[in-house]
Amino acid sequence: MVYSDYGICPLMSVGHEEFRKVMSQFVSGVTVVTTVDNTGKMWGATVSAFSSLSMDPPLCLVCLDHRSESLSVLRESKRFAVNFLNAQQADVSNQFARPSDDKFKDIAWTLGNETGCPLLSDALAGMECDVHEMITGGDHDIIIGRLRSTYVSAQDPLLYWNGNYGTIASPVQS
Numbered sequence: 001m002v003y004s005d006y007g008i009c010p011l012m013s014v015g016h017e018e019f020r021k022v023m024s025q026f027v028s029g030v031t032v033v034t035t036v037d038n039t040g041k042m043w044g045a046t047v048s049a050f051s052s053l054s055m056d057p058p059l060c061l062v063c064l065d066h067r068s069e070s071l072s073v074l075r076e077s078k079r080f081a082v083n084f085l086n087a088q089q090a091d092v093s094n095q096f097a098r099p100s101d102d103k104f105k106d107i108a109w110t111l112g113n114e115t116g117c118p119l120l121s122d123a124l125a126g127m128e129c130d131v132h133e134m135i136t137g138g139d140h141d142i143i144i145g146r147l148r149s150t151y152v153s154a155q156d157p158l159l160y161w162n163g164n165y166g167t168i169a170s171p172v173q174s
Helices: 016-023 069-077 090-097
Strands: 002-004 007-009 031-036 042-047 050-054 059-065 079-084 109-111 118-120 125-137 140-152 159-161 164-166
Touching: 031 059, 031 069, 031 090, 031 118, 042 059, 042 069, 042 090, 059 069, 059 079, 059 125, 069 079, 069 140, 079 118, 079 140, 118 125
Parallel strands: none
Antiparallel strands: 002 007, 031 042, 031 079, 050 059, 059 140, 079 125, 109 118, 125 140, 159 164
16 A cells, blocks of 8 residues: 555556556657767757756756667766757657667757757757756656756747647647
8 A cells, every 4th residue: 555645545556558558648849859979979869758847946857768879878978958849840859769870860950059969950949958967767867957058949849649749739828
């Protein structure tokens, strides 16, 4: 039994398929996390597990699978960039999601002034970060980044839901 502020809850085991199915119902933006190793080689991975964390100091977090080559480079470099993909960049997401010797082939980018990490030229928005802290969480590492610079463009975001890409059809005004 698990005890909580809400009373006694039976501890249930959730399998991989149940977890994948329920998480697929959470709509997320799509990001590409980039870094650079000590030889200057650029690395990147598509990441949907991204979130803001703190305003003071400005922190974000990304989660990378332990099998990711980018994670091992990021552990060494201690710096990264997060590129928020725009509605026209599903192909970029797919390119960075697959194993490849050159994930940046045919992708326009510039090196960030603060970290030297690649910033994707056509991205919706982006940020450069220093690694603030790293925490192991199951089969992923949670990388907490302290923001050093940001940029924003006027485009629509690429969304991911239920195993498919999408866009905002009609933004809700508040």
